Amino acid sequence: MSGPSELTQFTGWAATAAGAPLERFSYDPGPLGDEEVEVAVEYCGVCHSDQSLIDNDWGISQFPFIPGHEVVGKIVRVGTQVRGLEVGQRVGIGWYKDSCMHCSLATGSVGRPSVPHVGRKKLIRGHVIGNGPQ
Numbered sequence: 001m002s003g004p005s006e007l008t009q010f011t012g013w014a015a016t017a018a019g020a021p022l023e024r025f026s027y028d029p030g031p032l033g034d035e036e037v038e039v040a041v042e043y044c045g046v047c048h049s050d051q052s053l054i055d056n057d058w059g060i061s062q063f064p065f066i067p068g069h070e071v072v073g074k075i076v077r078v079g080t081q082v083r084g085l086e087v088g089q090r091v092g093i094g095w096y097k098d099s100c101m102h103c104s105l106a107t108g109s110v111g112r113p114s115v116p117h118v119g120r121k122k123l124i125r126g127h128v129i130g131n132g133p134q
Helices: 048-054
Strands: 010-014 023-027 037-045 069-078 090-093 124-128
Touching: 037 090
Parallel strands: 037 124
Antiparallel strands: 010 023, 037 069, 069 090
16 A cells, blocks of 8 residues: 555544434544555535435435545555556546446446446545535
């Protein structure tokens, strides 16, 4: 792995129950996996689907829940098996967090935009920098 030393706590804004207001929340992300990338989150979108998960409209939410996707940030650490990404690189992360990043479907070489593989290995994890909502 490369980059700064491993954080022991990540901090975000979480709903602790369905419909609850967001509260500052810290947690231990565990060790960075060989195929994972850690991203310092600089910007993050929150949309209607996030609100639906906060309110548990679909009956699938697990709490505490940190909403947000469509993230922009910089890679601060990479696992030993990560290829094609490097520390300091600015990245954008969409709704999906899982992708092999190597096959033709994931790279877009099949003549259509890249499509992450849902349900494979977690590749990207993030931490918030700054103070969040004021």
